[in-house]
Amino acid sequence: MKILTMKFGGTSVADIDRIKAVRDIISDEIRGGWNVVAVVSAMSKETNKLIDLAKQVGVENLVDPEYDSLISTGEDVSSSLLAIALNSIKISSRSWRGWQLPIRTDSFHSNAKIEEITTDQIISSFKEGVKVAVVSGFQGIEQAGRITTLGRGGSDTSAVAIAAAIDAERCDIYTDVSGIYTTDPRIKKNASKLKKISFEEMLEMASLGANVLQTRAVELAMRHKVPIRVLNSFLKEEGTLVCDEEEIMEKNIVSGIAFQKNESQLTLTNIEDKPGVAAKIFGPLASSGVNIDMIVQSNTETGLTNITFSCPEDELDIAKKAISKAKEKNVVSYERLIENKNLAKVSIIGIGMKTHAGVAQKMFETLSQENININVISTSEIKLSVLIERKYLELAVRSLHDAFGLQNL
């Protein structure tokens, strides 16, 4: 049995016309001989309407089983409507709520993790002639029998988890963009759509702000080796295949330029350089919920050291308070606390970087030619990030995009 999992986001099922368009997209795959598991989000605007109702009746804590029960009804409406729409054109379909399969999760309401998915009922129904199993995304059931939701972008995770559990050949994620681009086309008009991208690259892209696929979903797909195809439900285009590195023959040295706009940095000067000092600094920051990203330590001639780190600009004040408090308590000692706002992070990402030298060199040269100064550098196997002044962000993205020839991918 050839099984394809397809996920349709909120804008793809926004109204009756869109649901009928989704019905037709699925119908095409059925003609291609597939059995389809279609995972659906709530009709766009519906979830916000439900959240608004909850707030009006005085919901206090979004980590509330009632809140999950309420919000999950949005997906239930979509899944039944799509099943009705498919049945009406004689494509045998049935809907499943999370609890009906079941999709078992832990009990962390509003941000639950999937623990186990039973797909026996879907398989049985396929054997009995059902062609499309429509599943409510974003939801599950915990041990005590209460409905849970999976958090932001949870329907992506539902779709990939079901694809893994049912051993689907692929998970097609239908959204309102046509695929994964080499960078944000709003900044670089001739950004290219990637035909293929590895899971690892996609993870770096997603966490850096290319908001197409949820990180959790990509991680899950990578772990279970489920290829994901990102497609536009509004346009019939090829899309982008997110797959295992081994399935990519021609590896790009650089596949994309990601960026994060609102960064800031803090430097602590003349810290006593001895073991454990970093832990003493970053402990209080972690407890305060500050998301530290890049960290650089540089020794001075006096035997003391400077530490610089970056964090989102809206967390800068919290970070400063936490550091100052630690100083007052004599947990850490430093001379000065220097803040630097209005920064941005630009990253070049590519699995080909593993085997190609000179990529960093090319990046630094390109930025230097544009007189863009680099504050902090951080590297991983497939990523190279720099912190620069925010006003140069667009220029940096465009010049790097050109330098690495990404318009021709």
Add this chain to the structure above:
Amino acid sequence: MKILTMKFGGTSVADIDRIKAVRDIISDEIRGGWNVVAVVSAMSKETNKLIDLAKQVGVENLVDPEYDSLISTGEDVSSSLLAIALNSIKISSRSWRGWQLPIRTDSFHSNAKIEEITTDQIISSFKEGVKVAVVSGFQGIEQAGRITTLGRGGSDTSAVAIAAAIDAERCDIYTDVSGIYTTDPRIKKNASKLKKISFEEMLEMASLGANVLQTRAVELAMRHKVPIRVLNSFLKEEGTLVCDEEEIMEKNIVSGIAFQKNESQLTLTNIEDKPGVAAKIFGPLASSGVNIDMIVQSNTETGLTNITFSCPEDELDIAKKAISKAKEKNVVSYERLIENKNLAKVSIIGIGMKTHAGVAQKMFETLSQENININVISTSEIKLSVLIERKYLELAVRSLHDAFGLQNL
């Protein structure tokens, strides 16, 4: 443990302000020491919105599991919202969907019958300190695990069935009227609100058109001896208690005047009077789906007989066709088929009629004084119905209401 079941209809939870009003009504009962099971309908308009969506995606058959799944989400939204509203004022509450208890039903989608309700979880939660169990009305789950709905007015049935299963002391049905009246106040302004009415009387009232309580719910309440109180969620008033005859000390001879506006009658003349002839006439009518109500047979001097029966006026043509067809096939023989449209049925209902003579006499006299001719009469232990010309309906209701002193109940 003192358990009260309360049911709130669609207009009672129509919007956030109404849901907060319901929250406060429940809060009053909690202060009175009750544990409450609150059964809720969908916010008014929501069910129609969902039905409309289903039609737009091409639902063909309303007896469709998908349709039930879809429609039932309306009640799920209400139950979660009410639980959130109660929790927000520190009244410990939780919601249950039909499948969560479970409320087991047969598999007749869109018109399922409740087979069994398990209330263990509610009882356990009460023992753990939960004060209000909010249950989605109108829904259940069938053996194969699919959601069912109970048909029109199903939330009344849910509430009474849960009250019976959990051995609640009473089932309060909150609606948009203040109770059961001696007749329709739109016809007789000084109609009285009844303090008490027996189940039997209520059944006669309901099936005759006093559309406050669903007949199925009243039958269930009667069978399980669950007292029902009908209350107005918009006004703090005493309401009407629907209870066992034995709990009514002062039995009214007549409790109410019910009526049905659009009746018609058919008379078949000179039928051969022999056993089985009635079956031959009413068999084809039943097969055609005609709802026959009153039937009168009168012998003529010639040894032949006339049969007159009444049916809703919009079923008259179907009835005529069915009878004519039966004549063509020589199943029945009669001389003439006389139709009589523009009729109405007026009924006086009262458990006191069982032990009081002269009620019929008084009814006939009253109508005679107004020069209202009676076409057909039918009687039961607690009801006396007459078929009259429709133009006299209001006059008949008013004069009977006065004659039996119902304005002073």
